[in-house]
Amino acid sequence: MSAAGVIVRVPAQLRTLTGGEREVAVPAGSVRDVIGSLETAHPGLQERLLNEDGSLRRFVNVFVADEDVRFLDGLRTPVAEGQTVSIVPAVAGG
Secondary structure, three states, rough: OOOOEEEEEHHHHHHHHOOOOOEEOOOOEOOOOOHHHHHHHOOOOOHHHEEOOOOOOEEEEEEEEOOEEEHHHHHHHEEEOOOEEEEEOOOOOO
């Protein structure tokens, strides 16, 4: 995988949409841009990550360089060249 762009780590539950790939390279931009690029390359991913109103789904966590975007600038959080974005489904239980 080339160093250009950003790497998105895809959880097992979504790998059917990426042809089994654990990591996908997309251009840098905001988290929203990254999700848009994922959708272009792998249709169906965006609807799994975002609500109809464009907000991040409640049980999906997105991290940029190990920082939760909910504590940064949300979907406007910038993702620089070489950074890693991790999509992590929330774990519920009790």
